[in-house]
Amino acid sequence: MRLLRSTTSRLALAVSIAFLLSFILLGTGIYAAVSTLLERDAHEVVRTDAAGLRDLYRHAGYARLREELLGRIQTPDDPDMVYLLLxxxxxxxxxxxxxxxxxxxSAHWLEFIDEESDDDPRVIxxxxxxxNGQYLVAGLRMRSEDGFLRLILHSALAALLAAAVMGAMVGRWTSRWVARRLGSxxxxxxxxxxxxxxxxxxxxxxGDAFDRVALRFNGxxxxxxxxxxxxxxxxxxxAHDLRTPLSRLRTRLESMRDVPAIAGSPAALAELEAGLAETDGLLQSFSALLRLSRIEAQPATAGDASVVDLDRLIDDVVELYQPVAAQRGMRLRVLGEPLQVMGDPDQLFQVLVNLLDNALKYGPAGGTVTIAMAAAGEQAELSIRDEGPGIPEGDRQRVFDRFQRLQADRGQPGTGLGLSLVRAIVARHRGTIVLSDGDAGPDGNPGLCVTLHLPRRHPPAMD
Known part of the structure; x- marks a missing residue:
């Protein structure tokens, strides 16, 4: 039943059935036409023979008719002819x-089975x-005619089997052709x-329907x-136009630290520092936005990209964040085998930095963040799992949008562009990113697992 849910399977079945029905209708029509023609010819032969015997009876009398019948019975010209005098x-x-x-x-035409013959032929x-009150019967055994019809029937059945196979092949070819056109x-x-x-x-x-759909899709x-x-x-x-005035504003705010009225007032100095922090956050957001736009505008990585050792890249990121993890009492664990991919090492480093920074930011104190590598066919699978609160399944696609932050994360520092930047870099490297539940923490949190799939580079064969 699952097979019939497929549109291409239903198309193949429809083509096969239409092919078979057409053949059956054509074969039935031919069989009926040939059968009718043979029946009509047999009736004409019998009618002509009976008319000749009747004329003989009228002109030569009963004795001559009887003599003619006995002669035909004893030495028949046609063994399939039947003659009776009743x-x-x-x-x-x-x-x-x-x-x-x-x-x-009362019957003028009779049809019966000659059970006295070995093959029980039909007789018309x-x-x-x-x-004189007697009956003259002239008939024909339908051996040849019925044999010919049986030959046609057997040939039709054999042809029907061949047509079924041919119909299945045509249907399969049609479905594969449609699937190939739609597959692209x-x-x-x-x-x-x-x-x-x-x-x-x-x-x-x-200019067919598939080509028109392709053109509309491209449009x-x-x-x-x-x-x-x-x-x-x-x-x-x-972002570009606002970054310059924001930079000037920050410079002016920075210079205000030396103003005696502010330097001598702790409250005013605190407000100034808060303003500088807000300005720094805006500048970081604009810088991240410009970086994201540049990455999205870049073409996908090609064969001229650099060879990147994921294990070395991970070691560099872990070394960078090891002090942060130690400060929070968290442990970084690296698992898996060395793998290579093709790409931009700086951008892939940025991906790992953003993901590991999030894992350490949202993971519980004393928890573990696991970075694992594994080969998955032609893909290199890289996952980062934490024991934090995770992300609800309904929000896992939304967090990749620009400036999207969950309600629970509003108080956390950040620009809301980290995962957008990660997705853009992964897409440029012809990879995919998936969010799922990670490692369950001691406090019952589901954790978060971020899994990257990147095209794997196989190491060159050794001579």
Whole structure:
């Protein structure tokens, strides 16, 4: 039943059934036409033969008719011809058969089975009443005709089997062709959803429904790309234009520390420091926003990217954050085998810094943060698990949006762009990022596990 839920499977089944029904209707029509033609020819042969015997009876009399019948019975020109001379009660006076099955005095045409023959052929016969009260019967055994019909039937059954196989093959080919045409669209949509906005569906120029869908899909992507570029450019201009006056404002605030009225007032100095901190936060947000826009504008990594040793990169990040973890009484644990990927080491380092910083920020004091590497086919799987409060399943996609922060995180420092930057870098490296529950902590928190999948680079073979 699951197979029939597939549109391509239903299409293949529909094509196969239509193919078989067409063949069955055609075969049935041919069989009926041939059968009718043979029946009509048999009736015509019997009718002509019976008419000749009747004319002989009228012109030469009963004795000559009887003599002719006996001659034909003893030395038949055609062994399939049947001749009978019956009395008024239907008993055989002379004839090819000893008895006539299902005889009726009122019937002109008879059809019966010749059980006296080895192969029990069907017989079509014409009956006519003579002037002396006897009945003259002339018939034809349908051996050849029925044999020909059986040959047609057997051939039709064999052809039906061949047609079933052919229909299944045609249906399968049709479904594969449709799946292949739709597969290109599906794969492109999947990669575009993963962040490769520069991809487009190939158009074969045929102008059919699939080609029109591909063109409309490409037009939609072009429109989306134009809107995204417009938003990105606007964001860049805003961030760039505001960063300069904010920098000047910070410089002026910094210079106000030396003003005697402020330097001599602890309260005024505290307010000044708070203003400087807010200004620094805004500058950090604008810097992160500009960096995010530059990364999103960069093309996906290609074969000329650098070889990155993930284990070395992780060691550098762990060394950087080891003092922070020790200060909070947390432990950093690294698991897995050395793996290599192709990409920008600085950007991948930024990914690990952002993820590890979040894990240490939200993990409980005394907890453990685990960084694990594993090979998953052609992918390198990198996961960072903590024992913190985690992220509800309904919010796991929303946290990747710019400036999105959960209600529980409002008091935490940060710009709200960290995970957006992580997703942009991972997408540029043709990878994926998934959020799930991590390691359950001692306080019952589900934890958070951030899993990255990046195209793996196999080490060169040794000679």
């Amino acid at each position: 009395d008024a009660d239907g008993r055989v006076i002379a004839g090819t058969l000893a008895a006539l099955p299902g005889w009726s005095a 016969a014409h009956q006519q009443l003579l002037d 669209l599906d794969r492109t949509a999947e990669r575009v959803a993963a962040g490769e906005m520069d991809l487009r569906v190939h158009s074969d120029g045929s 939609m992507l072009d429109r989306i790309q134009a809107l995204l570029d417009a938003v990105r450019h606007a964001t860049d201009h805003i």
